[in-house]
Amino acid sequence: MNDQNRKITILFAEDDSDECLLVQKAFQEIDTAYDIFFVPDGIELLQYLNKQGRYHAPSSAPRPDLILLDLNMPRMDGRQALAEIKADPDLRSIPVVVFTNSHTQEDILRTYDLGGAGFIIKPLNFEGMREVVKVLNEYWFEVVELASGERVKSIKSRLLTLPSSS
């Protein structure tokens, strides 16, 4: 079980601002300390994760513990963004859960094939959203151990600081 005092960061890639509001509201009802950040498309998602553009300041883009990803977004869609995240050695350890209106088998299969950690069809009403967010919270933040950003960094720096022989 995870340390409940640690603040959890969720990054939600979603172009529909009503949907963002609904998810935010559902998360607010949960008794867990977390920060939720929103990006409107795949391009901004990757800029956020790579701390580029307007996400240059580290405080503006803390490494997420979990990414919720819409599939149908302008500029770069969720399918391509998922492929890029999972191909990047620095980002691939972040679990990505697809959160979409799509019901197609092709999208479901492709999500898992690319390394997605779940495929959730968006609930139609707030009641359903609340239920989904409750289960998401219980599973990812109470049952599962995450490879959090700090842990990733500390292991990497340990691997990089090999003693010099001279």
Add this chain to the structure above:
Amino acid sequence: MFNNAKLVTFLIAEDDPDDRLLIHEAFQESRVSNSFNFVEDGVELMDYLRRQGKYEDPASSPTPDLILLDLNMPRKDGREALAEIKGDPRLRYIPVVVLTTSKAEEDIMRSYDIGAASYITKPVTFDGLVEAIKGFKQYWVQIVCLPDLDTVRE
């Protein structure tokens, strides 16, 4: 809550007979009314998934919707099996959830890096295990859509 009519098949790789029993009971306790099969190490796991050796008959090796994987097992450990599954285009779409006693950051990191869908540390008490399996079930059986294996096959 959601469309839950489909029976989910779990494959559980666990070498410790006591743990197998506990997991079995925890699944029953948390009312996971789905089918599950056990394999005892990474070699058996890969034989099952590839229908080799004693798993040649497809009736003995129904394709799992999800794999629960212990890390420390004899012959072939979970890390190696996970890498093989995720490196195989015919198997990689099956989500693999690590369920282990290891709390080592390196194991957590590496499991996600190789492609585990999530990493669960085995709770020390039976009640804790039941709670974890409940959370696991709510997520993977109730709110998540898994590939329809009939469409995957062909």
